[in-house]
Amino acid sequence: MAKQQTERHGRILTLGLSRFASISAVEGMHLSDEAKREFRADDRRRATPAERRQRIIAKYAAKA
DSSP, X not given: OHHHHHHHHTSOXXXXXXXXXXXXXXXXXXXXXXXXXXXXXXXXXXXXXXXXXXXXXXXXXXXX
16 A cells, blocks of 8 residues: 555646746745746647747847
């Protein structure tokens, strides 16, 4: 029984944007309106996690 519980709890948990926002709000962190629009656009485009990361990195990476 303990092994089954360990296996169940070993799975990866993915938070949705609204739950992540709720948790972050407790810490005093909030997404800007611009960031919310960008994430909604990603959702509409059905962007993959890799595509989302690429967009965020391209926007916020230090320009040398």
